[in-house]
Amino acid sequence: MSEPYLIGESMTGGYGNGPDILHDCTVSVEPGEIAVIVGPNGAGKSTAMKAIFGMLSLGEGKVKLDGEDISKLTPQDRVLKGMGFVPQNQNIFTSMTVQENLEMGAFIRTDDFSVTMEQVFNLFPVLLEKRNQSAGELSGGQRQQVAVGRALMTKPSVLMLDEPTAGVSPIVMDELFDRIIDVAKSGISILMVEQNARQALEIAHKGFVLVQGRNAFSGSGKDLLADKEVRKSFLGG
Amino acid sequence: MEFLHAVIVLSNFVIIPAITYGSQLALGALGVTLVYGILRFSNFAHGDTMAFGTMVAILFTWWFQSIGVSIAPLPTALLALPIAIVLTALLLLGTDRVVLRFYRKQKSAPVILLIVSLGIMFVYNGLVRFIIGVGDQRFSDGSRFIISARDFKKLTGLDEGLAIKTTQVITVITAVMVVALLFWFLNRTRTGKSMRAFSDNEDLALLSGINPERVVLYTWLIVAALATIAGTLYGLDKSFKPFVYFQLLLPIFAAAIVGGLGNPLGAIAGGFLIAFSEVFITYAWKKVLTYTLPEQFAPSGLMQLLATEYKFAVSFAILLVVLLFKPTGLFKGKSL
Numbered sequence: 364m365s366e367p368y369l370i371g372e373s374m375t376g377g378y379g380n381g382p383d384i385l386h387d388c389t390v391s392v393e394p395g396e397i398a399v400i401v402g403p404n405g406a407g408k409s410t411a412m413k414a415i416f417g418m419l420s421l422g423e424g425k426v427k428l429d430g431e432d433i434s435k436l437t438p439q440d441r442v443l444k445g446m447g448f449v450p451q452n453q454n455i456f457t458s459m460t461v462q463e464n465l466e467m468g469a470f471i472r473t474d475d476f477s478v479t480m481e482q483v484f485n486l487f488p489v490l491l492e493k494r495n496q497s498a499g500e501l502s503g504g505q506r507q508q509v510a511v512g513r514a515l516m517t518k519p520s521v522l523m524l525d526e527p528t529a530g531v532s533p534i535v536m537d538e539l540f541d542r543i544i545d546v547a548k549s550g551i552s553i554l555m556v557e558q559n560a561r562q563a564l565e566i567a568h569k570g571f572v573l574v575q576g577r578n579a580f581s582g583s584g585k586d587l588l589a590d591k592e593v594r595k596s597f598l599g600g
Numbered sequence: 601m602e603f604l605h606a607v608i609v610l611s612n613f614v615i616i617p618a619i620t621y622g623s624q625l626a627l628g629a630l631g632v633t634l635v636y637g638i639l640r641f642s643n644f645a646h647g648d649t650m651a652f653g654t655m656v657a658i659l660f661t662w663w664f665q666s667i668g669v670s671i672a673p674l675p676t677a678l679l680a681l682p683i684a685i686v687l688t689a690l691l692l693l694g695t696d697r698v699v700l701r702f703y704r705k706q707k708s709a710p711v712i713l714l715i716v717s718l719g720i721m722f723v724y725n726g727l728v729r730f731i732i733g734v735g736d737q738r739f740s741d742g743s744r745f746i747i748s749a750r751d752f753k754k755l756t757g758l759d760e761g762l763a764i765k766t767t768q769v770i771t772v773i774t775a776v777m778v779v780a781l782l783f784w785f786l787n788r789t790r791t792g793k794s795m796r797a798f799s800d801n802e803d804l805a806l807l808s809g810i811n812p813e814r815v816v817l818y819t820w821l822i823v824a825a826l827a828t829i830a831g832t833l834y835g836l837d838k839s840f841k842p843f844v845y846f847q848l849l850l851p852i853f854a855a856a857i858v859g860g861l862g863n864p865l866g867a868i869a870g871g872f873l874i875a876f877s878e879v880f881i882t883y884a885w886k887k888v889l890t891y892t893l894p895e896q897f898a899p900s901g902l903m904q905l906l907a908t909e910y911k912f913a914v915s916f917a918i919l920l921v922v923l924l925f926k927p928t929g930l931f932k933g934k935s936l
Contacts, residue, residue, distance in 0.1 A: 438806070442807065455801075456801050457800060467797045
């Protein structure tokens with residue numbers, strides 16, 4: 364089997380000069396697939412995501428995108444390489460309109476991005492309706508749509524979502540997951556961290572269960588859901 | 601008739617001067633608020649940046665006058681303004697390069713940058729005094745009045761005169777144009793939007809590929825223009841004295857904070873609020889009250905709430921009240 368499209372390989376590291384949070388942790392995703400990182404609180408899920416995006420320095424291990432080693436690149440350079448990142452908090456420009464948020468997402472593009480904006484509006488029709496409204500006035504679910512839309516504006520090949528459903532109602536969560544599936548179907552790889560492990564694994568092609576910064580289990584979403592050990596420890600039976 | 605006289609006196613001594621002063625404060629406060637919103641520190645050097653810009657404008661005005669260049673009836677200083685803006689921009693960019701960039705790279709706390717700006721203030725302060733001296737400079741030329749009090753009386757046959765100075769009209773027109781241009785830039789252009797995005801959420805702006813050094817560059821260019829224009833307009837309207845410009849820092853900061861730091865619209869509203877309060881409270885209301893009140897209530901005193909020497913107390917008082925009860929300012933701004 365060839366190498367995965369995006370892989371964070373045997374990553375070990377932590378923030379600044381602090382203790383290591385990740386220990387030999389490996390996370391990967393294939394084109395058009397959804398990979399989910401789940402695990403208990405403090406397992407290093409978000410940290411693993413940030414490590415792949417270059418927001419902390421790795422002591423060991425490397426990050427490869429499409430076969431190319433990008434371990435030394437800054438987050439900004441990784442955006443240019445086709446990675447989109449939606450942080451968990453403060454992931455929109457609250458004082459700017461929805462449309463301006465999308466324009467800022469496309470800041471690095473010098474070509475005409477109106478087609479991409481069209482696509483984002485097709486994916487999230489509510490954003491079209493509220494395009495001239497200040498993003499800070501939107502509901503939690505709508506804000507997440509703006510955040511994902513902003514990241515999609517660069518036409519990324521990989522979209523990384525840090526807990527996209529944090530703080531939204533179950534109905535909105537289902538809808539967001541549906542949209543994320545739509546994004547994946549358009550050929551974009553999705554790597555996301557999720558608290559709602561069961562629902563996330565249901566839509567995932569691949570799942571990684573992290574415990575204390577190490578890979579505890581990994582496999583297809585279905586396999587993990589069926590795994591007795593995983594169910595008992597992380598999914599509440 | 602009595603009432604009309606009261607209105608004319610009020611316009612002449614309160615409303616028109618306050619609008620002029622308010623425009624000058626608004627332009628100054630816009631500069632402070634932009635630095636606070638985008639570079640994230642209170643720039644105490646702003647008053648002396650205004651002094652430096654005005655000084656350059658004065659020097660070039662004198663030079664133009666000596667070689668006989670003039671745009672009468674407009675003041676020659678308007679011709680010198682673009683040159684002054686360019687030189688002030690160079691000074692600010694140089695300062696940023698030599699001093700501020702170091703602290704930005706260290707990700708210093710805003711309070712450290714505030715102290716650094718205090719140091720920059722002293723340097724600019726000395727620079728200006730060294731070059732042009734500490735004295736009072738008048739550099740307004742061209743026609744002095746659009747309409748003088750005497751002409752107004754003759755024209756209308758009224759007992760009270762209404763004088764409109766050329767510099768007052770120029771101040772208001774320039775301020776409106778500058779503010780319109782600034783808002784167009786911030787709301788309509790890609791660079792302007794990237795500055796707002798950077799101010800709103802720095803991390804996300806970086807993730808979106810916005811180059812912070814470019815944002816900083818544009819911020820200083822705009823601040824240089826705003827400071828030089830505000831300072832020159834103030835100097836044309838009154839006179840130029842380095843110490844007065846240093847003192848202007850207080851009403852300017854009060855304006856920016858009252859409006860809500862980081863909010864350009866708030867800076868403008870704050871500028872006018874401070875200017876009107878200052879003029880209202882330090883104005884001797886005797887004449888207006890004599891005209892409006894029945895004869896037996898006519899005041900015998902000056903009816904001045906506060907001597908003009910204490911005008912800064914007004915800014916202080918307003919600042920205090922706002923910080924106590926609405927720390928984010930009247931408009932939505934960042935809290936200190």
